[in-house]
Amino acid sequence: MALGLFTACGSDGGSEGDADTAEDFDFSCPERTDGDPAPDEAANESQPFVFGSPGDPTSIDPVLASDGETFRVTRQIFETLISTDCTDNAPGLAESWDQNPEGTEWTFHLREGVTFHDGDALDGAAVCANFDRWANFKGGYQSPNFSYYYSAIFGGFAENDPEMGIETESLYEGCTADGLDATISLSKYTSSFPGAFSLSSFSILSPTSIAAIADVPLEAADSPLPEYSQTAGTLAGTGAFTLTDWNHSEQQVTLTRNDDYWGEKAGVKTLIFRTISDETARRQALEAGDIHGYDLAAPADVQPLLDAGFQVPVRGVFNLLYLAYTQGQAPLEDHAVREALSYAVDRQRIVDNVLPPGGLVANQFQPPSLEGWSEDVVEYEYDTEKAKDMLAEAGQEDLSLTFCYPTDVTRPYMPAPKDIFDMIAADLEAAGVTVEAKPITWVEYIPTTRSGECPLYLLGWTGDFSDPYNFLGTWFAAPSTEWGFDNAEVFDSIAAANTEPDEATRVDLWKTANEAVMEELPGLPLSSSPPSIAFAANVYPPDVSPLTQEDFSQVYFTAGS
Incomplete structure (x- = not known):
């Protein structure tokens, strides 16, 4: 197979890893540059394709998850009404869809002849059963720890549980079925749709699956996930693979080709996702032939692998890394302190020394490729002396802060967490700040940061669909312990943009929202990165996705490699 299988259009900017401005970059998706090689039929039937993932999945029920490692697995088993092509909406289980003029009714015209793995037929009633199930969650199922995406997109539930802290009314008003049509009604327009219908959390389960788990309790926000979500056998989707086994002790998930799949059959009979949290160990496993591909190749490993x-195809840039300031932790409620810390950080050094070529310094909380990116946000250029002076003026010459960072993980936006932490910590120390390092394992990191326990921490986001709300709204649509601020101007500006149906007006409102967020300065946007994914020479890899939404049914072993 030719090594030039892909050209990554989004990774050509700068020189020797240097990045300049958003205008220097093409954010389009990678394109294949040669034809499809012949498959090795014997190998594809007898040899499992093993992919090294950076982390474990958390749940086989997609609605109870919010992490990319879970969705990497569930996306192969379950499907959504809408799919994505690069970052654009594309047909999924629905061949087409339309909306009323107000954008409050979405009618999906489903594919004919699609069956679930358990034999149930896909129709409008099956789609409505899924949306009605989510809307009527009770107790712990309403906790953002479990149904994060549902509450983030739809707001509330049919009956909000006060113990779960959900106070907003639900956008979801109901679903009606007519044969292969399903019409979902919303209380008002939001720019998140139709893109949100592509979210893996909103994958469609079979009616039999829904009936089997209807009475499974989840009483509290800190309850363990239900057993059905941790094992094979209960949930059926429509995807190109079925779940055969999840071996927790060996950190391995095994999938088997669905030979009754409605679309093109998967290239390999058996697909295994094996967790290898250390990026060096992932590379060594590929070199040894123990795995056939892995995600998040370290930037320094890319050229040696080639x-x-x-x-080593490179994805387009569609993510953001940030340094968060938790305003519930003194003295970060002081805007002058947050400004001083922002001036202290050399973001270009992170891009030049840690990120792969094509990395970009960020100056707002969304990638430049999305509508609403503003050229008029407040800038915080690197200036150690200015940071020192501002801390002195704020009476914080002896400031000491705990700084959290994740261990045992790499993310698309954060290829080397410890290296990035070390650089920022050194910058802050140079400005007179005493930094107390607090490394936290990934499994505990998200709950810890969301609860507001870390004054400073590193985190980021890879976009789920092409709309600014998926970035700004995810973080700043309402007060949260994660950020610890209550700025009505910020919340109102995001709400105004999200509910404006006129495109030109909405773009201007998103620019205003970006400007309001950077005035508030809840954190410092650091960078956007084009993450790499590596494969053996005898593998035909999937189309790489800026959303990290690869379809592994496209993978197969090639002949004569």
Whole structure:
């Protein structure tokens, strides 16, 4: 197979890893540059394709998850009404869809002849059963710890549980079925739709699956996930693979080709996702032939892998890394302190030394490729002396802060968490701040940061669909312990943009929202990165996705490699 299988259009900017401005970059998706090689039929039937993932999945029920490692697995088993092509909406289980003029009714015209893995037929009633199930969640199922995406997109539930802290009314008003049509009604327009219908959390389960789990309790926000979500056998989707086994002790998930799949059959009979949290260990496993691909190749490993004959396609830039300031932790409620810390950080150094070529310094909380990116946000250029002076003026010459960072993980926006932490910590120390390092394992990191326990921490986001609300709204649509601020101007500006149906007006409102967020300065946007994914030479890899939404049914072993 030719090593030039992909050209990554989004990774050409700058030189020797340097990045300039958003105008220097093409954010389009990678394109294939050669034809489809012949498959090795015997290998594809007998040899499992093993992919090294950076982390474990959390749940086989997609609605109870919010992490990319879970969705990497569930996306192969379950499908959504809308799919994505690069970052654009594309047909999924629905061949087409339309909306009323107000954008409050969405009618999906489903594919004919689609069956679930358990034999149930896909129709409008099956779609409505899923949306009605989510809207009527009770107790712990309403906790953002479990149904994060549902509450983030739809607001509330049919009956909000006060113990779960959900106070907003639900956008979801109901679903009606007519044969292969399903019409979902919303209380008002929001720019999140139709893109949100592509979210993996909103994957469609079979009616039999829904009936089997209807009475499974989840009483509290800190309850363990239900057993059905941790094992194979209960949930059926429509995807190109079925779940065969989830071996928790060996950190391995095994999938088997669905030979009754409605679309093109998967290239390999058996697909295994094996968790290898250390990026060096992932590379060594590929080099040894123990796995056939892995995600998040370290930037320093890319060229050596290419030189050794491996394939390393690069995804487009569609993510953001940030340094968060938790305003519930003194003295970060002081805007002058947050400004001083922002001036202290050399973001270009992170891009030049840690990120792969094509990395970009961020100056607002969304990638430049989305509508509403503003050229008029407040800028915080690197200036150590200015940071020192501002801290002195704020009476914080002896400031000491705990700084959290994740261990045992790499993310698309954060290829080397410890290295990035070390650089920022050194910058803050140079400005006179005493930094207390607090490394936290990934499994505990998200709950810890969301609860507001870390004054400073590193985190980020890879976009789920092409709309600014998926970034700004995810973080700043309402007060939260994660950020600890209550700025009505910020919340109102995001709400105004999200509910404006006129495109030109909405773009201007998103610009205003970005400007309001950077005035508030809840954190410092650091960078956007084009993450790499590596494969063996004898593998035909999937189309790489800026959303990290690869379809592994496209993978197969090639003949004569």
